[in-house]
Amino acid sequence: MNKDSYHHGDLKHALLVGACEMIATEGIQNMSLRKVARKIGVSHNAPYQHFADKEALLAAVAQEGFQRLTDELDTVIERTSTQSCVEQLKACGNTYIKFMMDNSAYLEVMFGPYPYEDYPELAEAGLESLQRLIAVVARGQASGEIKSLNPVEVAGTVWMSLHGLSTILRNGKLPPQLVSERTPTQLASDFLDVIYEGILVQA
Amino acid sequence: MNKDSYHHGDLKHALLVGACEMIATEGIQNMSLRKVARKIGVSHNAPYQHFADKEALLAAVAQEGFQRLTDELDTVIERTSTQSCVEQLKACGNTYIKFMMDNSAYLEVMFGPYPYEDYPELAEAGLESLQRLIAVVARGQASGEIKSLNPVEVAGTVWMSLHGLSTILRNGKLPPQLVSERTPTQLASDFLDVIYEGILVQA
DNA sequence: CTAAAATGTGGACGCTGTCAATATTAGGAT
């Protein structure tokens, strides 16, 4: 499709990409529909042909983020398939943190305040990512590596720790005594190790 | 000070309260400086006498949130001083989640994207809250209840799990298989239990 | 008592999200 034609051709995709880039470079606070439209070279109302409102576009970006995260988790699980499930779980944690650090735009948007009822496919995409962790945990339980607690519970705990760590990392800085010259990836490893090992003397 | 006088008398405090209420009732997306000013009965420019801009007001609300959270942690630590440190840590977790559920306005704001460099007293207030957890962990280590890992590491893990859980709870709904009719408080207990017990077979 | 500092007001500007009406194009039925 001609670039200068009246019809853009793939505006919906261009909006997703443009919004994502703008969030990454200017922060979600400074992202506006009109600026995205301007950047793409389209009128300020064109986006409404593809998204009901600004929130719907953001929710779509978030959904895309979950899908990409799921893909990366699949990749790393595949690549570590010869290792132990615990190693796989650690690799998933590292992948999660690396993904959020490399794609801060998604981080700003994936756990935003979009009511799940209004965006069921977003809820679905989020669940799909979590499912990957649950599967690894379940396999680890079958092979006897991981305690036979509720796998959803275990995966959920890891999931939330990862989410908590990445959102706090985003703020710019953690309390200095928490960071102490470690990279985000190292931090993730160390924090997950605490979970893996348990903190009670008699586990 | 007379209510209808030219000078409000305690506008700064009124702004903090008003902003907090508006965030709680309408969400942070729908909170505006002008609406807060209108509700208080003051001109749309009066807030600028006390806060450099909107972000500064939000950061101040966030700081207040950390201070209140610290207070509640102090209270519960005091009240459970006769119990084991593990019980204290669990009580802190419950308090954290309850605080975030009861004060959703603070949750929306406390871990927002305010660069810590720009608001050092906010960073300080956040650190202060975390410090309470670290102290409990350190005591638990001294008494032999908690493994002698780096206490900052252990407390940080709990801290991040709590943060992750509450921000995800805020979205309205967790994946249904994760909730299964548990209250937020129950969820927090159960997730923290996973951390406490450790998930590896041989801890 | 008066000058200066603190606090609050009113108006303006550019930007935003969104609505309504209109224009342009694409694609299928004839």
Next chain:
DNA sequence: ATCCTAATATTGACAGCGTCCACATTTTAG
């Protein structure tokens, strides 16, 4: 090929927003 319709993009308008400026009012210090 042509016409109709649906899809797509545009222009214009509106209220609300954050923020800057000049000005008004009040408090406070000397």
